[in-house]
Amino acid sequence: xxSSRAILIEYASGQYAAVAFAHMEESLxxxxxxxxxxxxxxxDALLEWNGDWIPLFDLGIWCGSQEQDVKxxxxxxxxxxxxxxxxxxxxxxxxxxxxxxxxxxxxxxxxPDPLWNGFAKACFRDGDRVIPVLDLPALFExxxxxxxxxxxxxxxxxxxxxxxx
Amino acid sequence: MAYPSQPETTPGYVxxxxxxxxxxxxxxxxxxxxxxxxxxxxxxxxxxxxxxxYLEPVSLAGSMQSLANGRRTQxxxxxxxxxxxxxxxxxxxxxxxAKLNIQPLxxxxxxxTSLFIGMAKIGETIAxxxxxxxxxxxxxxxxxxxHGKLTSNxx
Numbered sequence: 001x002x003s004s005r006a007i008l009i010e011y012a013s014g015q016y017a018a019v020a021f022a023h024m025e026e027s028l029x030x031x032x033x034x035x036x037x038x039x040x041x042x043x044d045a046l047l048e049w050n051g052d053w054i055p056l057f058d059l060g061i062w063c064g065s066q067e068q069d070v071k072x073x074x075x076x077x078x079x080x081x082x083x084x085x086x087x088x089x090x091x092x093x094x095x096x097x098x099x100x101x102x103x104x105x106x107x108x109x110x111x112p113d114p115l116w117n118g119f120a121k122a123c124f125r126d127g128d129r130v131i132p133v134l135d136l137p138a139l140f141e142x143x144x145x146x147x148x149x150x151x152x153x154x155x156x157x158x159x160x161x162x163x164x165x
Numbered sequence: 166m167a168y169p170s171q172p173e174t175t176p177g178y179v180x181x182x183x184x185x186x187x188x189x190x191x192x193x194x195x196x197x198x199x200x201x202x203x204x205x206x207x208x209x210x211x212x213x214x215x216x217x218x219y220l221e222p223v224s225l226a227g228s229m230q231s232l233a234n235g236r237r238t239q240x241x242x243x244x245x246x247x248x249x250x251x252x253x254x255x256x257x258x259x260x261x262x263a264k265l266n267i268q269p270l271x272x273x274x275x276x277x278t279s280l281f282i283g284m285a286k287i288g289e290t291i292a293x294x295x296x297x298x299x300x301x302x303x304x305x306x307x308x309x310x311x312h313g314k315l316t317s318n319x320x
Contacts, residue, residue, distance in 0.1 A: 034291050036270070036274060036281060036293065037186055037227065037228050037229040037280065037281070037293075038229050038278055038279050038280040038281070038303075039270075039274045039275075039276070039279050039281065040273075040274065040275075040276035040278075040279065042273075043271075043273045043274050044274070046284070046291065053268075053284060053286075053291060054271075055270070055271045055273055055274055057273060088271075090271065090273075139273065140271050140272070140273045141271065141272045141273065142272060142273060143272050143273070143275045143276060144273065144274075144275065144276030144277070144279075
């Protein structure tokens with residue numbers, strides 16, 4: 001059975017989401033940020049990276065976590081909206097330094113919460129945790145008003161390997 | 166890349182600083198730039214006389230929240246579909262459009278209450294682009310919460 005590598009991001013204390021290893025560009029410890037007034041609280045800062053300013057997404061706030069976590073780490077990720085569009089960059093806040101895991105299809109699991117419907121491509125089990133695999137274009141290219149839970153969490157779980165490349 | 170909602174024919178932009186936040190506004194939406202020394206007192210309030218009407222400058226903090234005690238001296242006058250409004254600023258610069266590389270903010274940074282739609286680097290500063298209408302809505306909201314109507318007729 002084929003396996004793939006993923007990066008685990010602790011977006012709130014004890015809560016994790018995953019990104020395909022190939023989509024991680026860099027992890028930064030407490031980088032300089034610029035606050036964007038009146039932007040949605042889950043994405044109200046820009047991070048300077050390689051001479052560009054990229055959005056910094058806080059999944060903890062987006063998920064409604066009440067934890068007052070210190071998220072000093074930022075994980076820079078890249079994605080393409082389509083195969084013929086330029087690569088885009090964004091970043092995600094993390095409580096801890098991101099961890100690499102090996103995942104195979106036997107770990108596939110249903111989404112833990114309907115909140116992730118449309119924002120996760122797949123989901124897997126890591127020990128006793130259920131971890132969604134982020135759909136980065138959906139996360140970074142959806143206005144905040146659309147980023148709300150929907151009732152139907154029926155997501156088609158394709159091969160994990162397919163969703164982690 | 167030009168932001169789709171901005172007219173590509175604009176000759177330039179006005180960069181107006183509020184604390185550590187710099188706003189970028191289409192130059193075509195800015196009919197005048199004035200100074201606190203141009204204001205007069207009307208019923209205990211500082212106002213500008215504009216075309217036979219009084220216009221009260223509004224103080225906003227860099228966080229785009231209301232700033233009760235104004236300390237700024239420059240006044241940016243902006244025209245939108247509702248009319249004109251005036252905003253106290255720390256400093257105001259006019260920049261040719263060709264000198265700015267305005268990038269749109271990613272869609273995840275927009276929401277029901279967001280103001281900024283793009284950004285540009287000006288020296289070591291990041292300036293945020295906004296529409297005159299959206300800035301006018303926020304400015305009038307804060308002012309009217311504290312004072313009532315934004316403009317009043319001198320007669």
